[in-house]
Amino acid sequence: MISNLELPTFKFEPVNLSVNDYKSGVPPVWCPGCGDYGVLASFYKAISELQIPREQLAIVSGIGCSGRFPAFVEAYGLHGTHGRALPLATGVKMARPELTVVAAGGDGDAFSIGMGHVPHAIRRNVDITYIVMDNEIYGLTKGQPSPTSPMGMEKKASPYGTVEQPLNPLMLAITCGATWVGRGFSSKPKELVELIKQAITHKGFSFLQIMSPCVTFFDTYEHFKNRTRPLPAEHDPRDRMSALKYALEDQTVYLGLYYQEERLTYDQGYAAKRQTLPNYGVRQIMDKYRR
Amino acid sequence: MANNDLTVRVGGDSATGGIVTTGEVFARIAAYAGLEVYTTRTIPAEIKGGHVMFQLRIAPTMVWSQGDDLDMLIAFDQESLDRYHALIRPGGILIYNSNESTPPPTEGITQYPLALNDLAKAINFQRGRNIITIGAMVKLFDLPFETATAVVAKQLGRKKEMLEQNLLALKTGYDYIEQNVTRTAPYHLTPRDGAKDEERLVLSGNQALAMGAIAAQCKFYAGYPITPATDIMEFLAGELPHLDGTVIQAEDEMAALAMAIGASYSGVRAMTATSGPGLALMQELISHATMTEIPVVIVDVQRAGPSTGMPTKVSQGDLRMSVFGGNDDAPRIILAPVSVEDNFYQMINAFNLAEKYQTPVIFLSDQDMSVRVQTIPAFDLSRVRNEPRLLWEPNPNEKFERYQVTANGVSPMSIPGMPGGQYVAEGLEHNVYGEPSYSPEQRHDNMDKRALKVRLAAQDAERLEMYQKFGDPSAPVAILGWGSTIGPAIEAVERAAAEGMPVAALYVKMIFPHPHDLIADFIAQRQAIIVPELNYTGQYARMIQAEFWREVISLRKYGGVPLTAREVYAEIKRVYATLPAAPKKAKPVTAKKPATVKRVAAKKKVVTKKPVASKRQTARRK
Incomplete structure (x- = not known):
């Protein structure tokens, strides 16, 4: 019997699972044609190609269309509150470093209400994969401008057009020091599967922005179809300046791995500190305070 | 004087430094000499500058409160004199810094001038005025000088040259009283027979609380600095890594509680600690822990509000927010320790109740007991019982029902790593599998379930003699x-x-x-x-x-x-x-x-x- 007071180290056996084995059976509730279907399909494919044991995978989300993501995957899931996917995922990973932890969010969850957590998860280099399904709009609340909406967007909440400049998520992640930064597009599944696999395999914080159009409130399929292009072959993902250059490009939406470096992860760093310390119990701590 | 139960107040400006140190070090000297001490203090929220008051009560038997009238006032400056001299009881003693203050004529009170600035100058140690005062107090109360030396060495002896200076200052104060003030100490503090052999700890409420968390096998702490809860995090940051635990200083209170919830979801006992403003920020996640049925312990060291309020002043004003905070009916268990010692034992209960009922437990301490340093009996570790959470027994033939409706509302939980135990801890209303569901019947069942668990916890209060x-x-x-x-x-x-x-x-x-x-x-x-x-x-x-x-x-x-x-x-x-x-x-x-x-x-x-x-x-x- 397992007790949570002395957790065993779970051993994960190699598995032989098909794409369907990773489907929870809960039917997605997104609008027909939503980009998120493409993200989910690529995700199933990626984790089945990686053959991640289902009980080893934890998927954490916040609120929004993206927040439903864990429900559709046969894995451990934690559907949190708006904006808190990253700290929830940090808690999961730091308590149980042997788990594969994926956080899923949208542009509102990540860059508006949850923005306070993004730079910190990045600077800690928590070994999790952050998938941001970016549709540049608030979909679940029926179409309000988000932090990545283009300037001038006219919606019910911005009837005269927005006057705010959108954020550049890739710039943000690169300048905060993310150790893996990439961008995909929900309609380019082959490339997206590869990116998801790389992001999950990377040791450290992986920041994957996926352009995932909202067919109902901000249909950008045509826009992205005409503007997406793979990052040029001469781009070196170890070159941060080059990554920034392509991230700044606004006429062309470059897809692929922008930046990658190896750095000690949060759990590795913490474990290394722990190893230098003698082990003791509550009795020894109490003894320090005897008169 | 026969009086053996003494209340002493030390007042001064925090800019000149060391008022709290004076009180704390002297309290420890008395404790090490076999006496029982109880301290309280008011400090400004600013780090430097502002009036500080430290009060300690010393007696041969356990004392329960800070005391009322002052037997002795030690005034470092004029403000302290003005504020407190009227509180000295008839027959009491006033010691004042004669370089900085002049006492009003008061009948029936013995006044001792202490030229603190001159004494400090004479030994070329301006910042040593507080240690000189401690030396003077040791003599006035007739406590053993060796005990004083030992405590100063332990508390202030990190650097050798500083220690020498501090010990010189201690001796200077001691000698000054011996030579100039009186041949007979005004107060004799005599410990009970055998008191020195009793197992006693000298510590604050926050330290007792943190030790309770460690005894409760808490392995994960995340918190954000906030007065007066911060030293819980600092204590655990120093100790938990020795016990395979993790402490994270989060970017804000919401992150702190979210991390604790994530860790507890993964199977380990987890907590956070904050004060009123932080608890306000955490409300949404507290409701989330109720909804997802994830055990977690949230400490609120209450301070005076509303808003930023008075960060260093005591209050019990967060009770209503603790019970009724959050949107809709989100039942949680609220515990409140009564003393420094009780902080330890109630933390054990807090974790056991959180785990047993899979629900958040809010633990209401307060500023007064959190910073108060006191002598208390050593903790009885044989009383500590940690109950594991009810875990699911893997069964390959059935689909795991995480939110199964049961007689007592508690459903077996799985933790990541258990094959077949996959489910979503769902903040949306959900069915037994954790899948989103808004069916009215299901909703009723779940509201009843979550409330029933918390209602049943009342029985534990009697069982555990809370x-x-x-x-x-x-x-x-x-x-x-x-x-x-x-x-x-x-x-x-x-x-x-x-x-x-x-x-x-x-x-x-x-x-x-x-x-x-x-x-x-x-x-x-x-x-x-x-x-x-x-x-x-x-x-x-x-x-x-x-x-x-x-x-x-x-x-x-x-x-x-x-x-x-x-x-x-x-x-x-x-x-x-x-x-x-x-x-x-x-x-x-x-x-x-x-x-x-x-x-x-x-x-x-x-x-x-x-x-x-x-x-x-x-x-x-x-």
């Missing part, structure tokens, strides 16, 4: 209280009993759910029930009235300072005078502020109120 009774059980007048007002209540009840006014007292450590039978039995036959607490509206009193349909007398203080035994005693006396059987009928009064202490009038204000029953309540009773 209450303290004292006084005369058959008395007509009762005190029903919570938290750190127990100290003054104990002393007031003793004093009242000695004067023929018996009082029964019950301090409940589970504030929500109410241990119903326990409280109902206790209040059943009383003529008057006093509920003392440190908040404006009488939050606990109102909860008791609403739950038990019984009028209570709300004794409220909200000036940011602890209740005193004298104030509780005065209320007992007042209530006794109003009882029908009493010979003369006194009208209920609002305590007036003492005319002699103008500048601290606000702190002294205690409001008593006999709440008028609402129309609805009166109607119901008829």
Whole structure:
């Protein structure tokens, strides 16, 4: 019997699972044609190609269309509150470093209400994969401008057009020091599967922005179809300046791995500190305070 | 002087430094000499500058409150003199820094000038004025000089050259009193026989709390710095990594609680600690832990609000937010320790209840007991029982029902890594599998389930003896209280009993759910029930009235300072005078502020109120 007071180290056996084995059976509730279907399909494919044991995978989300993501995957899931996917995922990973932890969010969850957590998860280099399904709009609340909406967007909440400049998520992640930064597009599944696999395999914080159009409130399929292009072959993902250059490009939406470096992860760093310390119990701590 | 129960106050400006150190080091010297100590302090929120007061009470037996009149005042500056000299009892002693202050002529008080600046200059150690004062106090109280040396070495001996200077300052103060002030020490503090051999700890409420968390096998802490909870994080940051645990300083309070929830979801016992403003920020996630049924312990070291309020002042004003915070009905368990020592044992209960009922537990400490350094009996580790959470037994033939409706509302939980135990801990309303579901029937079941668990926890309060009774059980007048007002209540009840006014007292450590039978039995036959607490509206009193349909007398203080035994005693006396059987009928009064202490009038204000029953309540009773 397992007790949570002395957790065993779970051993994960190699598995032989098909794409369907990773489907929870809960039917997605997104609008027909939503980009998120493409993200989910690529995700199933990626984790089945990686053959991640289902009980080893934890998927954490916040609120929004993206927040439903864990429900559709046969894995451990934690559907949190708006904006808190990253700290929830940090808690999961730091308590149980042997788990594969994926956080899923949208542009509102990540860059508006949850923005306070993004730079910190990045600077800690928590070994999790952050998938941001970016549709540049608030979909679940029926179409309000988000932090990545283009300037001038006219919606019910911005009837005269927005006057705010959108954020550049890739710039943000690169300048905060993310150790893996990439961008995909929900309609380019082959490339997206590869990116998801790389992001999950990377040791450290992986920041994957996926352009995932909202067919109902901000249909950008045509826009992205005409503007997406793979990052040029001469781009070196170890070159941060080059990554920034392509991230700044606004006429062309470059897809692929922008930046990658190896750095000690949060759990590795913490474990290394722990190893230098003698082990003791509550009795020894109490003894320090005897008169 | 025969008096062996002494109250000493040290006052000064924090910019000159070391007021709190003076009190703490001296308290430790007394404790190491075999005495019982109890300290309290008020400090400004600013790091440098502002008035600081440190008070300690020393006696051969356990003391329960900070004391009322001062036996000795040590004034580092004129402000301290002005503020406190009127509080010195007749026959008491005033020691003042004669370089910086002139005392008013006061009859019946012995005054000792201490030229602190000159003494410090003479040994070329300007910042050593506080240690000189400690040396002087050691002599005045006739404590062993070797004990003082040992404590100073332990507390202030990190750097060798500094230690030499500190010890010189200690000796300077000691010698000064010996040579100039008096040949006989005014106060002899004599420990009880054998007291030195008893197992005693010297520590603060926050330290006791953190030790309780460690004993409860908490392996994960995330927190955000906030006065007066920060030293819980600092304590655990130093200790948990030695026990395979993790401490994270989060980017804000929401992140802190989210991390703790994530860790607990993954199977380990987890907690966070904060104060009122942080608890306000955490409300959404507390509801989330209720909804997803994830155990987590949230400590709130209460300070005076609202808003930023008075970060370094005591309050019990977060009770209502703890019980009723969050959107819709989100039941949680609320515990409140009563003393420094109790912080340890109630943390064990907090974790066990969170794990047993898979729900958040809010732990309400307060500023006063969090910083108070006290001598307490060593913790009895054999009393610590940690109950594992109810885990699912893997069964390959069935789909795991995480939110199964059960007789007691508690459903077996899986943790990541258990094959077949995959589910979504869902913040949306959900079905038994954790899949989103808004069916009205399901919704009813789940609301009942989450409330039932918390209601059942009341039984544990009696089973685990999460209450303290004292006084005369058959008395007509009762005190029903919570938290750190127990100290003054104990002393007031003793004093009242000695004067023929018996009082029964019950301090409940589970504030929500109410241990119903326990409280109902206790209040059943009383003529008057006093509920003392440190908040404006009488939050606990109102909860008791609403739950038990019984009028209570709300004794409220909200000036940011602890209740005193004298104030509780005065209320007992007042209530006794109003009882029908009493010979003369006194009208209920609002305590007036003492005319002699103008500048601290606000702190002294205690409001008593006999709440008028609402129309609805009166109607119901008829």
